[in-house]
Amino acid sequence: MAFGEDTFLFLRQLSENNNRDWFNEHKDEYEACVREPAFSFIEAVAPNLEKLSPHFMAKASNMGGSLMRVYRDVRFSKNKTPYKTNIGIQFRHEQGKDVHAPGFYVHIEPSRVFIGVGKWSPHADGLKMIRQHIDTFPQSWLDAKSDEKFLKHFKLSGESLKRAPKGYPLDHPMIEELKRKDFIAIADIPPELVLEEDFADIVMGYFELGAPYVKELCRAVRVPF
Template sequence: MRQTGEDLFWELVEPMYADPAVRRSTMMGMACVRLGGRFFASLERSTGALLVKLPAERVAALVAAGQGEPFAPAGRVFREWVALPRPDRPRWRALLEEARKHAGGQEHTGGFAGFGRDGLEFLAGLEHDNTKRFFDAHHDVYRRELLEPAKAFVAAIGPVLRRRVSAELRAEPRVGGSLFRIANDLRFARDRPPYKAHVDFAFWEGTGGPRRDPALILRIAPAEVHLGAGAIGLTGAALESYRTALHDTGRIVALDRQVTALLADGAELSEPNRRRTPAGFDPTAPAAQYAVRDSFHITRRLPQPAEITSCTFVEWCVERFAPFAPVQQWMTEVMATTDQRQAD
């Protein structure tokens, strides 16, 4: 039997009662839910449409994009309410959470409403069947539930990262910017699978781009989320600056203190590039574990959180990026030395 809008509404609202501030009530004769006395969602019984309260500009954007309809009982338009007439579990769940967050006065996250559950299931399917046939058959799901939300996610998290981590961090919502291609380049590695069964993001600082400059990094895998910081293998003047920094006792002590704390909290260092410590480094000194890596990434793997399907995933990521910010800043300072040398 097809699930009705009313059944889906109460099913999605039920977990919200874990917050004692969320209560069932009535509004204009319709059942609704409140947060601390503030209405944030209701159900239009005559049509079965979900009604959520959001900022007026957000409502206007949803209506303009064809993702919602104006709520206008008796011809009067309520600018802060939007109607979603067709039951859609991922969409309704995301907008209910966004409305609850708005009612609580939390930061608005633009057009990002979470990643679709179908998109996350697509990644799991791609991991199992990494073929062009599978990808082509699910291409619409990939674009709708992963790629487009990924662009919205980058646009939403960028301002927050610049405000709370570094004003110079760059977040570009495009493939080749903060987003990486899902297809692997098989020209020089034909043994690799055709596609990556994950979505990668980078938020970088510098003029060289996300594949050269130090960055905060994020990966959404089928069952996990990886967050961290680092830089891709350095070469030339950049590698020289990195190794020079490793000879600076003050700098290496600061870096090692940060990395040690992250490792103790469950993070992992990327694999070494070299089997032996380069000449000029004491193999027993703290700098040795960095010298065998031509730069490095340090990341932490976490189970996919429930927040991933809602706008609250932005805040979830920002909070977990925070411990990695000092590493990203350390590398950024090192790369600034490179830029200065090249300018001279």
């Protein structure tokens, strides 16, 4: 089962009716329009992702799987709407327990679809390891992040420090990379591609372009690729 126009329709309706009563009344539609096609997509990606690297999980399951929860964590947010109005699918590293692990990501909403690769908001220890890696192996890092084919489709994104991180001089030749707090790259794609039967193959093409960048991050935090 592939994603269809009904997937986008449901997400639009959820955006307009983001409350528990409406969602509970339309839970069958969520299952049919979001969860089931998402699981089919994950299963379609799995064999080719394993060929790319056996260390990233493509798991179609309700608990601990690649499909991210529809429920928002509103504990520390001013926005108290209970549901996410996008589909988030993360193929994270087997040694990672959350979204802060190196991984591959697909974001689907009616107005925007993008492919993400890298490591978002690494914890303090991971951030320290990445910075040490950039400092020690600057050319290897530059080769991974500056590949021509990679940059043709992906744009490096995320937050950065305004000042040099502790322990590094402001005139360090890699200072802009060392100032990064996120190590992610984003490729926006036309939303209509989600509706194609070969959407999983399209996504894998982007994952392959981003693989050297993810591989370098895995090397930095000392996990296998």
